[in-house]
Amino acid sequence: MTSPARKRIIVGVGGGIAAYKVCAVIRHFTEAGHDVHVIPTAAALNFVGAATFEALSGHPVSTSVFDDIDEVAHVRLGQEADLVVVAPATADLLSRAATGRADDLLTATLLTARCPVLFVPAMHTEMWEHPATVDNVATLRRHGATVMPPASGRLTGRDSGAGRLPEPGEIALLGDLLLEEPESLPYDLDGVRVLISAGGTREPLDPVRYLGNHSSGKQGFSLARAAAARGAEVTLVAGSTSDAGEPAGVELIDISSAVELSDEMTKRAAEADVIIMAAAVADFRPVAVADAKIKKGTAGPAPIELETNPDILAGLVQARGRGEIGADTVIVGFAAETGDENGGVLEHGRAKFARKGCDLLVVNPVGSGKAFGTADNTGWLLSSAGTETALPLSSKTLLASRILDALEPLLKRS
Ligand code: C5P
Numbered sequence: 001m002t003s004p005a006r007k008r009i010i011v012g013v014g015g016g017i018a019a020y021k022v023c024a025v026i027r028h029f030t031e032a033g034h035d036v037h038v039i040p041t042a043a044a045l046n047f048v049g050a051a052t053f054e055a056l057s058g059h060p061v062s063t064s065v066f067d068d069i070d071e072v073a074h075v076r077l078g079q080e081a082d083l084v085v086v087a088p089a090t091a092d093l094l095s096r097a098a099t100g101r102a103d104d105l106l107t108a109t110l111l112t113a114r115c116p117v118l119f120v121p122a123m124h125t126e127m128w129e130h131p132a133t134v135d136n137v138a139t140l141r142r143h144g145a146t147v148m149p150p151a152s153g154r155l156t157g158r159d160s161g162a163g164r165l166p167e168p169g170e171i172a173l174l175g176d177l178l179l180e181e182p183e184s185l186p187y188d189l190d191g192v193r194v195l196i197s198a199g200g201t202r203e204p205l206d207p208v209r210y211l212g213n214h215s216s217g218k219q220g221f222s223l224a225r226a227a228a229a230r231g232a233e234v235t236l237v238a239g240s241t242s243d244a245g246e247p248a249g250v251e252l253i254d255i256s257s258a259v260e261l262s263d264e265m266t267k268r269a270a271e272a273d274v275i276i277m278a279a280a281v282a283d284f285r286p287v288a289v290a291d292a293k294i295k296k297g298t299a300g301p302a303p304i305e306l307e308t309n310p311d312i313l314a315g316l317v318q319a320r321g322r323g324e325i326g327a328d329t330v331i332v333g334f335a336a337e338t339g340d341e342n343g344g345v346l347e348h349g350r351a352k353f354a355r356k357g358c359d360l361l362v363v364n365p366v367g368s369g370k371a372f373g374t375a376d377n378t379g380w381l382l383s384s385a386g387t388e389t390a391l392p393l394s395s396k397t398l399l400a401s402r403i404l405d406a407l408e409p410l411l412k413r414s
Helices: 019-031 050-057 075-079 091-098 105-112 125-128 131-144 168-180 218-229 258-269 311-322 345-356 394-405
Strands: 006-011 035-040 083-089 117-123 149-152 160-164 193-198 233-238 250-254 274-277 283-288 305-309 330-337 361-367 375-384 388-395
Touching: 006 075, 006 105, 019 035, 019 050, 019 083, 019 168, 035 050, 035 105, 035 131, 035 283, 075 250, 083 091, 083 105, 091 105, 091 131, 105 388, 117 131, 117 168, 125 131, 125 160, 168 218, 168 388, 193 218, 193 258, 218 233, 218 250, 218 394, 233 258, 258 274, 258 283, 258 311, 274 311, 305 345, 311 330, 311 345, 330 345, 345 361, 375 394, 388 394
Parallel strands: 006 035, 006 083, 083 117, 193 233, 193 274, 233 250, 274 330, 330 361
Antiparallel strands: 149 160, 283 305, 361 375, 375 388
């Protein structure tokens, strides 16, 4: 018997050069204490040897339904699994899985698995965009599987474009999410354009110094990751982050200061169906930015004169009111609160919701080790319909998916 926290995971490996990167995913799951079986295709073993997969997983590896026939492995492995991750999912493997072929141990196992299945495609851009592959991906999604969008960038050879295997950490985060909550990644945001801000802003004082904050960007990046896996077209405008990951299939725009963030969000807002302001935006910025490094001098520290930054969230709500962005655009804000002598976290959140005028507000406690930089988060979700929903402590990726669930009644689909 495995303990409830120790899950049975199958990592199916397809025959692509990115197979070597999947070793890090296997390692992630075994280090988390899970029981991992690796099922490569015969082609995968051209790229990474069986010995590597056996050493990493601690289990023998076979590719054929005719090995260990007395064990009926192709049925047992699938039936007992809590999660199947297929990476790299090549065009050929997606095709075989979509049509229900069972000509090797991996595809046979996919037919017997009743747990969440995460396909992680990797191939050349032309193959990814070919109508046959597009159809196969749609079929697999219709069958209930999650298909990660591939990353863009350098491919094997001289090619560059969509089709790179997402970073192992990204595959691991979505796998962990499906173990935490198997129903958390429905394919329900297809074609929805989601604009997200994340991370902290840096307000420059001189060429080497800035006023900043502790935001890691993890919650905003988790929203981008979950939204992209659910089919959304995601643009992520990111300030300073720490260990927030590299969500695949997401357009990433880097900014530094609040004014830069304001410019990017304002420019893109009219093209969005949903805007989520998860960034920790500095309320103030230095009035003057020195051209050269400020020297200590002998007179002690000079005071820093500050001016107020634009409230981007409130500004977007006002722009919607003026008709500058679509009346149906859903606007989501965040309120990181500590609570004080004037009220608790939720009371401060309610007051902020009334002030900002957005459609949803995520209120979360911060300070004393809570939220900033952590992998988990908790809080409340306030909606303009007057509901207040508690968000139980969970990974930031699951919390992100719960926030995305709340969009459904607000989205006006054409
Ligand atoms: O007012 P406060 O900073 O607590 O509000 C937090 C919410 O407002 C977050 O969604 C944050 O991204 C947004 N915000 C903003 N512009 C600011 C300050 C905060 O959009 N200048």
